[in-house]
Amino acid sequence: MAVAGKETPRERYRAQLRAEIKARAWEQIAAAGAPGLSLNAIAKQMGMSGPALYRYFASRDELITELIRDAYRSLADTIGTAAGSGADLAGLGRTLRAWALDDRQRYYLIYGTPVPGYHAPDDVTAIASEIMETLLDAAQSAGAAAESPDDGHPDARLEAHLAQHRQWTAGHPAEPAALRRALLFWTRLHGLLSLELAGHFTGMGLDPAELYDSELRHLSQ
Amino acid sequence: MAVAGKETPRERYRAQLRAEIKARAWEQIAAAGAPGLSLNAIAKQMGMSGPALYRYFASRDELITELIRDAYRSLADTIGTAAGSGADLAGLGRTLRAWALDDRQRYYLIYGTPVPGYHAPDDVTAIASEIMETLLDAAQSAGAAAESPDDGHPDARLEAHLAQHRQWTAGHPAEPAALRRALLFWTRLHGLLSLELAGHFTGMGLDPAELYDSELRHLSQ
DNA sequence: TGTACATCAGTGAACGCGCGTTCACTGATGTAC
DNA sequence: TGTACATCAGTGAACGCGCGTTCACTGATGTAC
Numbered sequence: 405m406a407v408a409g410k411e412t413p414r415e416r417y418r419a420q421l422r423a424e425i426k427a428r429a430w431e432q433i434a435a436a437g438a439p440g441l442s443l444n445a446i447a448k449q450m451g452m453s454g455p456a457l458y459r460y461f462a463s464r465d466e467l468i469t470e471l472i473r474d475a476y477r478s479l480a481d482t483i484g485t486a487a488g489s490g491a492d493l494a495g496l497g498r499t500l501r502a503w504a505l506d507d508r509q510r511y512y513l514i515y516g517t518p519v520p521g522y523h524a525p526d527d528v529t530a531i532a533s534e535i536m537e538t539l540l541d542a543a544q545s546a547g548a549a550a551e552s553p554d555d556g557h558p559d560a561r562l563e564a565h566l567a568q569h570r571q572w573t574a575g576h577p578a579e580p581a582a583l584r585r586a587l588l589f590w591t592r593l594h595g596l597l598s599l600e601l602a603g604h605f606t607g608m609g610l611d612p613a614e615l616y617d618s619e620l621r622h623l624s625q
Numbered sequence: 626m627a628v629a630g631k632e633t634p635r636e637r638y639r640a641q642l643r644a645e646i647k648a649r650a651w652e653q654i655a656a657a658g659a660p661g662l663s664l665n666a667i668a669k670q671m672g673m674s675g676p677a678l679y680r681y682f683a684s685r686d687e688l689i690t691e692l693i694r695d696a697y698r699s700l701a702d703t704i705g706t707a708a709g710s711g712a713d714l715a716g717l718g719r720t721l722r723a724w725a726l727d728d729r730q731r732y733y734l735i736y737g738t739p740v741p742g743y744h745a746p747d748d749v750t751a752i753a754s755e756i757m758e759t760l761l762d763a764a765q766s767a768g769a770a771a772e773s774p775d776d777g778h779p780d781a782r783l784e785a786h787l788a789q790h791r792q793w794t795a796g797h798p799a800e801p802a803a804l805r806r807a808l809l810f811w812t813r814l815h816g817l818l819s820l821e822l823a824g825h826f827t828g829m830g831l832d833p834a835e836l837y838d839s840e841l842r843h844l845s846q
Numbered sequence: 847t848g849t850a851c852a853t854c855a856g857t858g859a860a861c862g863c864g865c866g867t868t869c870a871c872t873g874a875t876g877t878a879c
Numbered sequence: 880t881g882t883a884c885a886t887c888a889g890t891g892a893a894c895g896c897g898c899g900t901t902c903a904c905t906g907a908t909g910t911a912c
Contacts, residue, residue: 412909413908413909414853414854414855414908414909417855418855421855434741435741436741436742437660437738437740437741439658439660440741442897442898442899443898443899443900444897444898444899445897445898452856452857453856453857453858454898454899454900455856455857455858455899455900455901455902456855456856456857458899458900458901459854459855459856463899463900464898464899464900512738515819515820515823515825516737516738516823517658517733517737517738517823518823518824519658520655520656520657520658521657529828532825532828536829559839559842559843561835561839561842562835562836562839565831565832565835565839566831569829569830569831569832570830571829571830572828572829572830572831587831587836590820591813591816591817591820591836591840592812592813592816593816594816594819594820595812595813595814595815595816595817595819596812596816598736598815598816598819599736599811599812599815602736602737602738602739603739604736604753607750607753607793608757608790608792608793609790609791609792609793610786610787610790610793610808611786611790614782614783614786615783615808615812618780618782618783618786619812621780621782622780633876634875634876635875635876635886635887635888638888639888642888663864663865663866664865664866664867665864665865665866666864666865673889673890674889674890674891675865675866675867676866676867676868676869676889676890676891677888677889677890679866679867679868680887680888680889684866684867685865685866685867
């Protein structure tokens with residue numbers, strides 16, 4: 405691993421070109437979705453021949469994997485930064501929606517329809533649990549300051565299940581109520597986001613922001 | 626439109642072949658997702674030449690559109706039948722999950738990542754509101770028998786928003802609380818389903834059925 | 847500072863493949879008198 | 880019932896395209912003495 409500042413010009417150039425390839429790849433994905441990603445098309449857009457890209461990525465699959473990794477990293481960093489700035493659960497929720505709306509294809513790369521046969525690399529699961537830990541932190545803080553998200557009707561059965569299956573909490577010391585709150589946060593907001601991004605509310609005349617805010621209020625109460 | 630029983634043998638044969646093409650199309654989609662659908666591959670599988678299929682579908686796009694229509698119809702019929710058999714909201718929720726798990730690609734055709742540039746035909750929105758009406762019926766009945774899904778903390782702001790944007794209810798006489806309940810049902814269950822189908826819970830060691838049941842209990846209380 | 851060599855970016859040709867779609871045509875099935 | 884004609888399913892060849900990927904090669908950039 406090269407130490408920053410000690411890169412040779414060649415290394416710098418390589419990194420720069422890899423970055424540009426990825427940038428063009430995102431543009432293509434934005435235009436035609438991930439299945440429409442083509443190495444040849446990227447090369448043409450950069451004024452290079454197709455095979456040239458193989459100096460930078462071993463295959464189309466490796467490029468896509470890298471984009472998925474970047475998408476996860478982007479989300480983890482965005483959520484992590486917001487939490488670091490003192491955002492509470494509701495703030496993280498707003499951050500999540502802003503992140504999703506900022507680039508829906510980036511969202512879809514993580515949470516969209518999975519490609520049959522494709523398996524994400526192992527290291528992204530580490531990033532995924534990094535995100536979960538941030539949520540658990542926020543949920544734990546929220547739990548200290550507020551009542552349960554269901555107004556005193558905590559779901560004992562769910563909390564028992566969550567308490568017994570804590571692999572996903574990665575040793576996080578959150579209480580059962582906080583586990584539950586973090587999970588509800590995650591699943592409910594993704595429900596709204598995926599329906600909104602796919603346009604399922606537009607035909608209904610509803611304002612997705614209003615629905616989203618409502619769930620945030622409910623989760624924070 | 627041909628009257629049933631008055632079809633000529635040729636019409637019958639046409640209908641039969643269209644059905645077989647669609648059946649093979651579903652198999653292909655199950656194996657490689659919707660982007661991997663190929664008319665030539667279907668033809669080969671049926672022992673025919675590629676161009677032969679153009680007697681039955683004008684283009685690949687028309688075939689996909691037809692599959693989407695069928696997916697919507699399947700969901701509307703399944704939910705409608707359950708409601709007709711006296712299922713309450715929780716029952717419809719279980720029906721929804723069973724339908725989704727029965728064929729995830731069928732679910733994705735409706736609720737998965739949209740293909741940029743593709744627009745679903747108008748008539749599917751009619752089917753979509755048919756589904757919503759079924760939900761509104763059930764939510765209205767539930768409202769008469771139970772308390773609000775948030776235990777007496779109804780979200781006045783959300784209900785006001787919903788009451789002011791009732792295009793999606795298509796003239797349904799549901800009360801504001803029922804509108805809200807139906808929408809929460811829809812968005813929360815889809816959040817769980819989309820995460821479950823994409824495998825986002827498998828790495829966490831959680832049982833999606835448990836989470837789903839928890840939301841159903843909450844929505845029905 | 848200058849020369850000899852190694853490294854590496856990028857090219858162009860080629861391979862093999864599959865795609866959607868069109869077209870002119872053959873042969874079977876149905877219809878009309 | 881039998882003949883003449885129209886309808887229609889399916890074929891095979893072809894078009895034009897783009898894809899991922901390999902390979903041998905050129906030319907520029909960097910390194911070592």
